[in-house]
Amino acid sequence: LAEDLPPNKLLGFKGIAASTADEVVIAPGYRAEVLISWGEPLVEGAAAFDPQGNNSAADQEKQFGDNNDGMSFFPIDDNHGVMAINNEYVNEQYLFAHGGSKATSLEDVRKSQAAHGVSIVAVKRAGDSQRWEVERPSRYNRRITANTEMQFSGPAAGHALLQTAADPTGRKVLGTFGNCANGKTPWGTYLTCEENFDTYFGTHQADYKTTADQKRYTLKVSEPERNWPDYDERFDVAKNPNEFNRHGWIVEIDPMNPTSTPIKHTALGRFKHENAAVTVAKDGRLVVYMGDDERGEHIYKYVSKGVVDVANPANNRSLLDEGTLYVAQFDGDAGGTPLKGTGRWIALEFGKNGLTPENGFRDEAEVLIFARKAAAQVGATKMDRPEWIAVNPHDGRAYCTLTNNSKRGEEGMPLNAANPRPNNVYGQIIRWDEGGDATAASFTWDIYALCGNPIAHPEGVNRGTPNITADNTFNSPDGLGFDKSGRLWILTDGKYSNKGDYAGQGNNQMLVGDPLSGEIRRFMVGPKSCELTGITFTPDYKTMFVNVQHPGEEGDSHFPNNSPRPRSSVLMITREDGGVIGA
Ligand code: FEO
Numbered sequence: 037l038a039e040d041l042p043p044n045k046l047l048g049f050k051g052i053a054a055s056t057a058d059e060v061v062i063a064p065g066y067r068a069e070v071l072i073s074w075g076e077p078l079v080e081g082a083a084a085f086d087p088q089g090n091n092s093a094a095d096q097e098k099q100f101g102d103n104n105d106g107m108s109f110f111p112i113d114d115n116h117g118v119m120a121i122n123n124e125y126v127n128e129q130y131l132f133a134h135g136g137s138k139a140t141s142l143e144d145v146r147k148s149q150a151a152h153g154v155s156i157v158a159v160k161r162a163g164d165s166q167r168w169e170v171e172r173p174s175r176y177n178r179r180i181t182a183n184t185e186m187q188f189s190g191p192a193a194g195h196a197l198l199q200t201a202a203d204p205t206g207r208k209v210l211g212t213f214g215n216c217a218n219g220k221t222p223w224g225t226y227l228t229c230e231e232n233f234d235t236y237f238g239t240h241q242a243d244y245k246t247t248a249d250q251k252r253y254t255l256k257v258s259e260p261e262r263n264w265p266d267y268d269e270r271f272d273v274a275k276n277p278n279e280f281n282r283h284g285w286i287v288e289i290d291p292m293n294p295t296s297t298p299i300k301h302t303a304l305g306r307f308k309h310e311n312a313a314v315t316v317a318k319d320g321r322l323v324v325y326m327g328d329d330e331r332g333e334h335i336y337k338y339v340s341k342g343v344v345d346v347a348n349p350a351n352n353r354s355l356l357d358e359g360t361l362y363v364a365q366f367d368g369d370a371g372g373t374p375l376k377g378t379g380r381w382i383a384l385e386f387g388k389n390g391l392t393p394e395n396g397f398r399d400e401a402e403v404l405i406f407a408r409k410a411a412a413q414v415g416a417t418k419m420d421r422p423e424w425i426a427v428n429p430h431d432g433r434a435y436c437t438l439t440n441n442s443k444r445g446e447e448g449m450p451l452n453a454a455n456p457r458p459n460n461v462y463g464q465i466i467r468w469d470e471g472g473d474a475t476a477a478s479f480t481w482d483i484y485a486l487c488g489n490p491i492a493h494p495e496g497v498n499r500g501t502p503n504i505t506a507d508n509t510f511n512s513p514d515g516l517g518f519d520k521s522g523r524l525w526i527l528t529d530g531k532y533s534n535k536g537d538y539a540g541q542g543n544n545q546m547l548v549g550d551p552l553s554g555e556i557r558r559f560m561v562g563p564k565s566c567e568l569t570g571i572t573f574t575p576d577y578k579t580m581f582v583n584v585q586h587p588g589e590e591g592d593s594h595f596p597n598n599s600p601r602p603r604s605s606v607l608m609i610t611r612e613d614g615g616v617i618g619a
């Protein structure tokens with residue numbers, strides 16, 4: 037169908053068919069190659085990767101982490117750069133030599149912790165081509181793990197709720213994990229976002245009573261998804277209840293300074309942070325849009341007090357510590373037109389909008405530590421799992437993937453204008469327009485794509501908006517990013533059964549949307565049972581990096597290169613003619 041449309045100046049490639057193959061399939065004229073895979077030696081002295089899972093925890097601390105997700109490219113010069121790459125979680129059945137889904141020793145837990153966090157990877161141009169390769173050794177190569185020492189900053193730093201026996205100051209914290217997606221500041225630092233941190237905590241203490249505040253962050257103590265508390269008391273909530281409050285933040289890392297201490301910025305609130313879409317408002321203030329990925333959770337915006345000073349980076353240090361956190365309310369269109377409306381940002385400030393001691397908030401730190409509770413208190417809209425947000429560099433409109441929501445329409449989660457479908461299996465991409473001022477208190481919004489499947493549902497709400505066709509159908513948009521020209525890159529993390537509601541959609545995929553015409557074309561498809569996620573470019577936009585995450589999570593992949601155990605990998609995408617990607 038794409039070929040029947042008039043030529044699109046923005047989308048210069050030929051869209052491809054869906055695929056269920058255990059390989060990467062990409063648009064004609066493009067090349068996708070592996071840059072680095074889980075377990076590759078990174079830091080000096082690292083052991084070689086053992087494909088049977090026999091590397092130790094100490095080995096893994098020096099190797100590239102697992103399940104690479106969000107990432108950013110930081111240029112040094114035309115031929116050198118540094119990449120910061122999140123390692124969100126692990127695939128235990130491949131990480132451990134025993135092949136089980138649970139850690140069976142402290143050594144297993146330490147290996148898992150070492151495979152989490154962030155990998156800082158130096159890269160250099162390969163000859164005079166658009167291809168790049170990992171630089172080893174390099175002083176920049178670094179692993180940040182679930183045990184790396186970090187600092188708290190901002191209004192909640194030092195608060196009683198962040199103090200533990202190991203850290204009575206409430207200012208020093210160990211590690212980051214559940215690092216989903218990311219952001220990049222104008223002063224050249226990396227933001228990594230802590231998402232599903234709750235799944236690492238639990239206790240065997242039979243009479244332990246989960247508090248309301250823990251429940252608000254979906255803590256399930258008896259069977260945590262990752263059994264770290266069985267061997268590491270830090271994650272036992274009966275023994276260390278406040279450790280739970282020390283995760284779920286946005287962490288700033290300076291990738292250019294290998295000895296720098298990462299900073300957890302409490303002013304940006306604590307929730308299941310997906311990514312951090314950073315922009316500079318016309319008055320120079322820093323604005324960060326953030327989604328909280330859980331069914332019925334919210335979209336947030338942070339506005340700094342001071343303005344960005346690119347000439348003097350030292351002046352930017354307080355921008356992520358002093359500012360206001362807002363949460364979004366989406367209302368329907370006054371005239372009743374579906375899929376559009378108006379909205380406003382509500383400040384989460386202690387003492388305002390009902391965020392008072394009577395309602396359970398004793399100070400600003402509690403508003404930030406329990407941002408979800410504060411958002412509900414002020415009447416924020418319950419969304420269909422907000423994942424990534426990306427800002428169009430040409431008009432400042434922000435786009436957010438609402439990936440899906442099986443509970444929409446059930447009790448406590450009624451339909452609303454921005455989340456209009458019951459049992460939302462396909463998801464939607466919403467966008468808002470603040471009239472060119474990212475600090476604005478109100479906005480208009482519309483749905484860029486109501487995802488659907490015209491193959492399975494030729495009619496009705498599950499068909500999707502007209503820009504969804506039998507040729508580009510997909511479910512569960514997740515990763516999102518704009519390039520310099522304004523192409524909207526969409527990555528999916530959805531169902532890949534290729535049956536029923538998902539017939540004809542194949543494996544997870546990456547597509548490109550034209551923000552103005554609405555046209556969407558499929559650019560690439562991943563191998564079996566993976567998610568495609570993470571997106572970054574070199575400054576000339578002639579090399580793109582995308583992640584294949586958890587290939588073969590269903591046990592059915594040998595990606596890459598017929599690997600005995602499948603491995604999450606960073607892909608490098610170039611054009612055979614050396615041109616700009618997507619053009
Ligand atoms: Fe880690 Fe919401 O994805």
Ligand code: CA
Nearest residue numbers: 105567569585
């Ligand atoms: Ca992911």
Ligand code: CA
Nearest residue numbers: 216423514515
């Ligand atoms: Ca995601």
Ligand code: CA
Nearest residue numbers: 423439514529
């Ligand atoms: Ca997802």
